[in-house]
Amino acid sequence: MLTVLLAIGILVLLSLIFGAILGYANVRFHVEGDPIVDQIDALLPQTQCGQCGHPGCRPYAEAIANGEAINHCPPGGQATIQALADLLDVEAVPLDGDHGTESAKRVAVIREDECIGCTKCIQACPVDAILGAAKQMHTVIADECTGCDLCVEPCPVDCIDMVEVGVTAKTWSWDKPQGIAATSLNVIATDRQAEVTH
Amino acid sequence: MQAAKLQTAQVFSFHGGIHPPENKTQSLQLPLGKPSLPNELILPLGQHIGQSSRPLVKVGDKVLKGETIAINNGFLSSFLHAPTSGTIAAIEERLIAHPSGLSDLCIILAPDGNETWTPLEPLDNWQDISKTDVLAYLSEMGIIGMGGAGFPTQVKLQGAHKNPLTHFIINAAECEPYITADDMLIREKTLELVLGIEILQHLVEADNIVIGIEDNKPTAIAALKAILSERNSQIQIAVVPTKYPSGGEKQLIQLLTGKEVPSGQYPADIGVLCQNVGTCVAVHDAITLGKPLISRFTTLTGDALKAPQNVEVLFGTPVAHLLEYADFEPKKLSRLIMGGPMMGYTLDSAAVPIVKTSNCILAASKKELPAPAPEQACIRCGMCEQACPASLLPQQLLWFSKSQEFEKAEHHNLFDCIECGACSYVCPSSIPLVQYYRHSKSSIREAREANVKSDLAKQRFEARKARQDAEAAEKEAKRLARQKASSNKATDKKKAAPEKAAPTAAAAPATTDESKKLKVDIAIGKSKLKKLQKQLLEAQENEHVEEINNLQLQVTDQEKAIASLEEQLAQMTSAAPDAPATNTAKASPAPVSDELKKAKVDVALIGVKLKKLQKQLVETPDDQELKDKVSAFETDLKAAQDTVSKLSESTQASTNTAAAEPKAAISDELKKLKIDAAIAKAAVKKVEKALKKAEEINAPEIEAIRQQLQEAQQRADELEKTLANPEAAAPKAAPVKAEPETNVDADAAKKRKIDLAIAKAGIKKAEKNIQLLKEQGKDEAEINASEWPSKLKEAQDKLAGLEKEQASEATAPSVATVTSAPIATANIDADAAKKRKIDLAIAKAGIKKAEKNIQLLKDQGKDESEIEASEWPKKLIEAQQKLAALEAEESTSATSVSTPVEKTAANSEAKVEPEMDLATQIKKEKIAVALAKAQINKLNKRLESSPEEADNIKQEIVATEQRLQSAETLLEKLIHSQTNMQENR
Ligand code: SF4
Ligand code: SF4
Ligand code: SF4
């Protein structure tokens, strides 16, 4: 009987000790995880265009965290949807066409001699990418422009164009190979050899 | 001995590697060729890594051979020089040698065939001057790494100083099949190479200098050895076995030092510097000859060339020109490759130019370079792993690349892959592994860049939001401050509460605790009151400058609040004789007085509205609606006034009827009395202070305050007497009365002071205006005609009245309410005066302008008649008339303050318009035209997108077009008159 009690006592003691150690470790080595909204926000393109129906990317990130569909961001496109799906462990769905379609990257360009200096576009730009002053010519800082389109509508003389950013030698990237193509049906190496030398 | 040293240079080995057919002999059959000058040289601005250079020349400029034609554009950028003398034909987009087959900005140079050198300035004293200067010189000579990526040499040399260098390695391995350019360079320029190495060694000061060269170049090795032993040089030669890719920087380092460059680090991090032989020769040419980098050795080879050979070629020479030089057979060509068969890329066009990093043109026949076999599935044979010189796991990388799991690919050190192609070469499934890796790498890079950009966008977005929030908060704070200032009225109310509490404490000392508590409350209430009053004064000062309107409202509010307070005081005084009554009185008068206050505010509000309407009525006397409104308001006003009088009556009554019995323990009473006495003394002090201040400001006020002081002192004396003889005196009345009354008195004094200050400010303003008129050169009569003297008088009268009132106020404090009204009007007067002043100033400016213009015309030597013909005299007269009218109005405005405000406003508009510069008008019209045009554009667009609304939109378009037309005609007219005017002048 005594041994049984002793055993139980020791086990209880041990569990208490380990519990204390684990509890301490939990507090001491606590890792502050990224709140989910931050993680979602980090995946969104930060174009701040509002096409998702929210005033900026972060509000949409919050909405996603609260259960909104992940396919409302046209600038992010399918890549963003895929990333969000991976993060949230949900199914990747195609982009919701109601919010717009995925388009090539664009920047705003002001036709400067037509600009009347009304400053309306400055007020519209969510990232302060437009430079100018009242009654002065305005211009877009192309490097800062996210291509959100928001400055186009307010311009009273319609002098802002959205121009596609072409690929230059510096921004060009290699294509993905086609992969195992249908043409490579002849799996046997000798067949292939014959075809090549032919 | 030297030779022995050379032999002993230790050679290690690296993992993997392959032995593809070398094919190097073809291009070594012929001696070094020198192709003729092409018709044009195409010089891309981005021949190096980093930002493109900025052109220094314009189209049409004549340049000499070696002249700088583009300057570096940032840290990693480089200079560019004219390879020959000639003319800049164009600066435009041309196809460049790039795997993408894209175009880039190029300077096009049309050679004149003279090859005239620009004066050369060799850096003879490179051993004496600072190394930084030598590096800067190298940068200006456009020297970049000629082996592969085109990394600016001076940057690489700077980086080499990070760690003490153990090895300075010269890369002469040239491991890639077909290419023999370096081999040829070593044979042709052995001495230059060695001298170049010596210069570089001077710059980097490494422990060991080793030339790494593959054993398939016996001629070059022999030549090198001969020179080195001749010069008794400390440079070692390490002959490495032929194996691809021993020429890779990291592989060669491993071969010669046995050390591996850790993943993600640079050779400099382990104390090694690697330079290509071509770069060493270029350094020599630049420093000892003063020649910038304008040409290089390039191998022309492949079955499609009948005369494969090495050539020394000027940068910018089109590939087609070189192919022609080497007897190109187009029929045989299957692929044109820039670089070698392993690491090169296919050229889509032979029009692309040779650049600083082009080491080989391979015109391969189909037999030489068969089309890549179709890709099969990976069989996990592991041959790629065996071949990989970077010790990677190519099949794993392939897997992750195919499934776009870039993160995992990075974990498997994708970025350590040197894209050597060894894995693809050995793969039995003919998988284009390198292409997959390249794709993955660029995708990852793109994603990183996008991340950087989106982070930046986020930052900017958040910064903007923060800014907007701050602006909103500031506005809100301002609004609150204003509200607070105006709600000081409410604080006055608060002040009233503790004061009311005071009599309670005195009259109902049933429990000592309660009385004590109440006294504490009084003290707190008083300190609060003091603070709030200070704030009020401050606010007044600030608002005075900024917003007179606001101030006006506040002042009225304050007057009202103070007036109501005085009312209470009056009640208190009347209740004082039977002080014990206050016990109940305290409760009833408060709500009544509140109501009274409200009613009074109503009266004031209705009065203001009525005034406004009357003003409007003066403007438009026929408006029936207005008249109705006015009469309605008048009845309202009467009703409100009735309520006020009723309420004040009832207040009086309630105070009078209020009654209660005092029950106090004597000792408590004594304590209380002492405290009261102290408070009364403090009040006396306060009044004394006020008196002093008043003395400083204005004499007449002193009388009133002195009176107050006397009273307060009397009270304090009385109190003390009571205190001395508590049993004798009725313990109730006197002290109770004294404390609140003196306090309220002090308050009233303050209020009166404020009133006085306002009245004085009014006088000052009027005086200033008169002064202004005088300065402007008006004579007495004119000034008299203006309203200001009368205003001044009025204000002075008001002040006198106010002072008189104050004097009498000691007996009837409620009179103050009356004073508040004139003050409000005085304020409105001041406002209107300001407006008028502005109008006058504008009118005067108009006159001045006209006069100036006339003067100008005179100066320009126009005679009278011409001046007459111009519009200015007319304008002058017009403006003068307007000024006169304005002044006349002002004089009438003295009698009715409100009307001129509107009139002058209208007037100023009428006057400003002709004054408006023609140019600004034209600008305005232009903007109008542009707007109209844009709107038409927009409408047209809408018309296209929504044909259902076509009718509406069309109508709109027509309307807008009309507008556009009228605007355009107006604009034309304006421009016409402008030109006319100019001609007149
Ligand atoms: S649509 Fe996308 S890019 Fe635009 S605001 Fe919404 S989340 Fe941001
Ligand atoms: S410039 Fe225009 S398109 Fe570019 S970010 Fe600003 S608002 Fe958007
Ligand atoms: S291409 Fe990359 S993975 Fe393939 S062998 Fe070369 S270094 Fe290794």
Ligand code: SF4
């Ligand atoms: S060599 Fe080719 S088939 Fe073999 S493991 Fe590597 S990728 Fe797969």
